Amino acid sequence: MSSKLTAGDLQIISRIAVFRGLKAETVEQIIAPATAMMLRPHEWIVRQGDPATAFFIIIDGWVKLYRSAPSGDDTVIEIMTKGESFAEAVAFTGNRYFSTAEAVTEARVGRIPADHIVRCIRQSPDIALAMVASISQHLHHLVQQVEQLKAQSGVQRVAEFLASLSPAEQGHCSVALPYDKILIAGRLGLTPESLSRAFARLRTIGVVVDASHVMVKDVAKLRALAADDRSAVRGTLRPVR
Amino acid sequence: MSSKLTAGDLQIISRIAVFRGLKAETVEQIIAPATAMMLRPHEWIVRQGDPATAFFIIIDGWVKLYRSAPSGDDTVIEIMTKGESFAEAVAFTGNRYFSTAEAVTEARVGRIPADHIVRCIRQSPDIALAMVASISQHLHHLVQQVEQLKAQSGVQRVAEFLASLSPAEQGHCSVALPYDKILIAGRLGLTPESLSRAFARLRTIGVVVDASHVMVKDVAKLRALAADDRSAVRGTLRPVR
DNA sequence: GGCAATCCTTGATCAAGATCAAGGCGGCAA
């Protein structure tokens, strides 16, 4: 289940996110005691409520963070992939993980013990600043999610999601959905049925979804819709039967 | 507008949140260059998009964090009071504040320059750990908010909010709403009208709201409702006309 | 091939919450 990191893993880890800006030797020192986890779909990495003893970097694959209510239903908090990290902050507090992390695809995840990092920080405090920067990203992302849930309709959230997949600011583009629609629906706080209908509505502004392929005629229009700019999509977006 | 911290301010600040667990002299060193801001209602502390150069500790009063969309409407992200801090993480990144912070009541807020803290951290890294712990709290709070918005109905969020005001786990209690209902509605992602109707529904399970006074007959029932435990409130909660 | 399971879509219906409109009430200033 757990093994040493390969040279390739190190390459990936040191180039990304959490450790951006640190010297190569510092990064090496940090990840010295790291291990790699190989996961099959549905296997979990940590469980909500477990004492936090480490944080994680995704080397490959997709991972979802979700919370389970006593009533039984799960709420997706975040979906992450290669180069992203999670549970940094809580790992330093000794508290408990507040979400479950589960592999969505086959995945490879680096595990870094918190106590080791704490030692490293005492030795070179710059590490702390790098990690705070990474944590700040997570905060920003969550703040945006709260804003979206409170202020945007389902169709708008879908539009924003599609726009975020598109590399371009405007013009047309063709992208692939990164994971299945049930999961996308969860990410956006919708049921699969509602997501399906949202896609149907977006057809009226030139978005064609076929399985995991999405053709967007005009990305700018998508963004305008997400931003509530009614003039950009006036008269369109009728419900589709 | 900005002045020195009083001895009383120092008392409050050093006892709370961000600096918990640090030695008194360390705290003193950190807040040496801090200033106090006195604010009237509606005055802002920082603006969304401003470069982040400091973080803040609320000494007294209430402060709301909110984001403004290009379309004009505002989304409440968080409402905070005495002893709470904000913008810690982003202050270290040099990025821009991602919400506006505005006084809701008269308020007194301590401002701590980020560059100074960075120097302190290099000198004694324990500060970083204390701050990460505080940031972790913020993360947890946001995660909970996302969960609530995605998984709970408006009435449930209101129930949870009221339950959180009550010191007791169960039994009856009487509390005061901490700020006006428009703001409570914003915090919970509802319109004032919907909040009003949610309160009306809760009357059927023994919650009486009169102006800012709330009488709760059975806090346990509130919590059960928030947690989706239908058996606890079976047959009640009919819409009220 | 046939079968089952999963994913996705579509339709019909229902419930939740937003919106629009109106009115009560309390505080405050002239």
Place this chain on the structure above:
DNA sequence: TTGCCGCCTTGATCTTGATCAAGGATTGCC
């Protein structure tokens, strides 16, 4: 005192999204 304004509530209506139900498409397995 009067009048105004902002907060709050209530009613009527509309929109959004959830739920329930059914069926098509794909995939994997025997």
